[in-house]
Structure formats: C-alpha cells, structure tokens
Amino acid sequence: MTGFLERLFASLFWSAVIKVVFVFVFLLVVVLLLVWIERKLVADMQNRLGPMRAGPFGVLQTVADGLKLFIKESVIPAKVELGVYLAAPVLAMVPAFLIFLVIPIRGPITIGGTEVTMQGMDLNVGVLYILAMSSLAVYAIVLAGWSSGSKYPLLGGVRATAQMISYEAAMGLSLVPVVLFASHQIGAGSIGMGTMSLSKIVELQSGSFRDLFTIGDTVVGVPGWFVFWLIPSFIIFMIAAVAEANRAPFDLVEAETEIVGGFHTEYSGIRFALFFLAEYINMFNLSAIAVTLFFGGWLGPTFPGVLPGFLPALMPIFWFMLKTFVLLFGFIWLRATLPRLRYDQLMDLGWKRLIPASIAWLVLFTVVTAWKAWGVPWS
C-alpha cells in the first residue's frame, strides 16, 4: 500500500490529478457547510431559528437546496448573447478553484520516500498568483451582466468592474509588507532574499512573537503570526477581501433592493447555483489566504503524546480549518450587522481611504524595517 502510494505521488501527473480532485470535493463540502453555518448564524443574530427540518439542525438544508437548483429548469431569456451567457457561470467557478490550489492546508508529509505537499502546487510566486486569479474573477460577473441583455444585470456588471478594480489595488498594496516582512524573517533581522511561496510564509511564522511564561519545559507565549507585526495590513486586507467577495456591506454588485439580483438576475437553476457556489468558495478562499498570510496557516500545537493514533497528524488541518472558520464568522457577522454602503461611499472608501492608508503603512513599515536593519543613514 505504502509502495503504491509512494509511486503514485512520485508521478507528477497522478499526484496533480489526485490533488485537484481532492480540492474540488473539499471545496464543495466546505461550501455546503458554510452556507448552512451562515444561515444558522444570521438566523441566531436576527432571533430566528433558521433551517431546522432537513437533517439534524437543518444541516442538510443546503444539500436539499442544491438538489432543487440542479433539477429545476434553467430558463434562458430570449435576448441573451448565448455563448457568453452560458460560459459566464463556469468562468466564475474556475478562478475560485484555482486560487485554493496554492493554499497549504498542512505541512508536507512523506509517504515512503516521496514528499507530498498538502497544497496543489507550491509556486514561488504564490502571493502574486492569488492576486492574478482573483483579478480574473471579475470577468465572470461582468460578462454575465452584459450577456444577459437586460438593464439591471448590466448595472451590476459595471458596478462589479469598478468595485473590484478599486479594491484589488488596496489588497495588493496591503500584501507588500507581508512579503517584505517574510524576507526580513528569512534574513534573521537583516533584509535578504524574500519569498512569495505560501508554504514558506507559513513556516516563517512558526517562531514566537513574545514569550510570556514557562510551564516546565514548554514556553507559553504569543505565536509568531505575522498579524501581530502587520495589523494594519491585515485590517486593510480584510476590508478589501469583503469587497472582493461582493459580500455585505459591499454587495452593491447584487444589491437586491436596488438592482434586483444584479448580474445574476437572468440566471436560474444550475447556472445560478454555480454563481452562488463561486461566491461562497471565494469567501472561503479569502479567509484561507488571510489565515495563511497572517495567522500562521496550519501551525498550532499537535499534542503528539497526548492524542491517540493518527490524530496528531490531522491536527494541522484542524487548526487551519478552525482559524479559517473564525474569519468566516467575521464575514457572516459583518453581513448580519452592517447596512449596505452607498455607491459613492464605496468608491470613496476604496480610493480615498484604503489605498492611501495602505501606501502610508507600506512606507512607514519599510522605513522602520530599514532603520532597524541598517541604522540611520547619517550615522
């Protein structure tokens, strides 16, 4: 068995196939859970019960809704641009799945003599890859809005373009200090060669931020997650992430009270379900990226002697999922709490607040890092 798995993962092709299939199934299951959790949480916050009938605590409600959407007729309006109209929902799914391929859910494991990374591919341009794929996500929305041949979807599509371009700039700028800080950590205090590989960035966070006290031999302290050094980056990233995922309070793209359903007004059945899935996968992806870059990814205590059997090996995945779902709770909380922004407020926040703030923080961070590494220039 081990020999077979070893040979399977040693071949680039088969390991890629296995990982891609795993990511596909994993994301679908996560989204099923996520939709249910969101409905339950929002219901709790609004003093309702939420889904109760399908399965225990309504956990199968999403499955039922999904099945319903898959079976329903997909109405195609008469005025659509057919090719683009059919392609747009698929285009929405592709970047969502591609982004998750570079996120490590666990450190590499060894089967026999083969090292298997627990991510689709450990790219050395991982951070940039994420930005590139998330910039492709806007196409699906724009094209869906345009090809529907109707006014409200077009408005939603144009809104989406403006919004996503604005907030992508802030998001990209907020990630520059992360890469700079990673190179600072590699060089152990001085500035050396940096890295954009997500697995390396996770490993760099394994140190400790401050040691608090010791019990016996174990040092208890604040973990060396980048968020403690880079809180402004994290805040800007999360605001931009909410806007990128088109979630409330930035859901102007699909604002029901203003433009019916926005870009997906004319979609029904399985095509609507694909847009819906893509939005939730994007939300999960953005939380996973934030966890990877700021909260130490899969790092966490594994309790090797305490937990029985193979559980210590699964603990990193548990920590990764726990941290991600804590951030997702934030997303849901925002949705249940904040009212939608007006369109000019959205643009103001993006261009006049977030981008200047991220540039100011970048300059401040760079100057302080350089000062700590090399001292003042006139000495």
Next chain:
Amino acid sequence: MVETVLFVVFAITALGGAISMVWARNPVYSALGLMLTMFSLAVFYVSNAGHFVAVVQVIVYAGAVMTLFLFVIMLIGVDKDEDRSEDIPFQRPLTLILLGLFAGGVLVAGARAWTTGTVSPTEPVNGTIEAIGESLFGDWVLPFEVTALLLIIAAAGTIALAFFGGDDEEGGS
C-alpha cells in the same frame, strides 16, 4: 511532449483570439479575444519557466487592462453600431500584400532555425523571481525609478488636464 502539446493548443488559442479580436463586430467580443490571447501568452511564459512574468502578464493585462477596456466599452454603450465605411482606398489589396510579405518573412525565418546565445538547459529554473528582483533593483534601479517617476508624472498630468484643462471647452469643471 507536454510542452509541445501545450504550445500547439495555446498557440491556436492565441491566434484565434487575435483573429476574433479584429474580426468581431461587437467590441465586447473583441476585448474577449484580446484577453484570450493575453492569457495564452501567460501560458507560454509558464512553459518557459518564467512564472513571475506569466503572473505579471495575467495581473496587468488580463486582470487590469482588459477589465478597464470592458468597463469603458460598457460605459459608453455596447449597442452602438460600428461605422463600417472605409476611408482608405487601397485598404484591402494593401492588406493582402502585407499579409503575403509577412507570411514570406515567417517562412524565411522558420526555414533557418537560428539561435542567439547558448541554448539554456530545459530543466525549470528555480527562483526566476529572485533573479528578476536582483537585476531590477540592483543593476537597473536607476532606469526603474526614472520610469516610475515618468509614469507618476503622466498620471498626475492626466488628472491635472481633466481638472484644470478644460476652461474654454464646455463642461470643463
């Protein structure tokens, strides 16, 4: 083997995108064709182990530039009919002649497979991003900064023109 298959598939895609960009009557389809070509180019960079250039290609061209194109097309209205009258008299014969010249050039260039410099090993070069960073911020830091300055001046100039330039025209605020 994989590289050849990828090249053939994406070369056809790139050419198809380029042709449809010129051919399409609807500007949205033109923009989509151009995006397809940009994306195929990114795949070529990946198959040549230039991951950084590929990702930048996707971010800048497929991500930002083409999104802005689409935005502008939708903002000024996609339903406007294109004016298809031709002002240049010998346009079509001239196109055919230029096309023939170009095809001849491609054939001549393809007949003698020339190489400049030594052929690099085919194994993927790890750390292209480091190499680019070194040369961009080491050897070429001055041209890089000057270009950045130039772009900022251009952007500031555009804003200045939009804000203060149109006093004698209608609606310049």
